[in-house]
Amino acid sequence: MNIYKAAPLSRLSIREYVKHIRIVTGTEDIMFFPIVEFMELVLPQLVEGFYYEICSKEKMPNKCGETFPAKNKICIREDIYEKAVNNDPFARFSIAHEIGHLLLHDVGSISLCRLEHGEKLKSFEDPEWQADCFGGEFLMYYPLIKGLTPSEISEQCGVTKRAASVQHSCV
Ligand SMILES: [Zn+2]
Numbered sequence: 071m072n073i074y075k076a077a078p079l080s081r082l083s084i085r086e087y088v089k090h091i092r093i094v095t096g097t098e099d100i101m102f103f104p105i106v107e108f109m110e111l112v113l114p115q116l117v118e119g120f121y122y123e124i125c126s127k128e129k130m131p132n133k134c135g136e137t138f139p140a141k142n143k144i145c146i147r148e149d150i151y152e153k154a155v156n157n158d159p160f161a162r163f164s165i166a167h168e169i170g171h172l173l174l175h176d177v178g179s180i181s182l183c184r185l186e187h188g189e190k191l192k193s194f195e196d197p198e199w200q201a202d203c204f205g206g207e208f209l210m211y212y213p214l215i216k217g218l219t220p221s222e223i224s225e226q227c228g229v230t231k232r233a234a235s236v237q238h239s240c241v
Contacts, residue, residue: 076197077179088207134164137171144168159230170204210237
C-alpha cells in the first residue's frame with residue numbers, strides 16, 4: 071500500500087514552530103485566534119507567492135480543504151470558508167489544518183512511500199496527524215491554555231469540544 075509519509079515531527083517541535091509564528095506576528099496574547107484574517111492578510115507576507123482559493127462544493131465534494139505546497143496554494147470549500155468567517159469551530163480548525171500542511175509540508179518533506187507488510191505509519195510521520203497537531207497547537211496556544219478546562223478552552227479559543235479535549239490532554 072502506498073501512502074504519504076512526512077519527515078518526522080514531534081508535537082514539541084510543532085509547538086516550538088507555532089511559538090515562533092505567534093512571536094513574529096505579535097499574536098502571543100490572542101486567545102481567539104483570527105484564523106481567516108491570518109490566512110488572508112498575514113500568510114502572504116510569511117510565504118512568498120501564497121494564495122488561496124474558495125472552491126465550490128461540486129469541485130470538492132469530499133474535502134473541506136486541500137493544500138498544494140509546491141504551488142503555495144490552499145483551497146477552502148465555500149461552505150467551510152463561510153462558516154469560518156462566522157467563527158464556526160470546526161471550520162476554523164479546518165483552515166488551521168490546511169495552513170499546517172502549507173507550512174510543514176513543502177515539496178521535500180513529503181514522500182510517497184511503500185510500507186513494509188505489517189508496518190504502520192508512525193503518527194509523527196503522518197502528514198494528517200502533523201497538520202492536526204499544528205492546527206491544535208496554533209489555535210490553542212500552549213502558554214495561554216495552561217490551567218484551563220476543556221470547556222474553557224473550547225469557548226475561549228473557538229474550537230470544538232473534541233479538539234479542546236485532545237489539546238487539553240497534551241498540555
Ligand atoms: Zn489534511
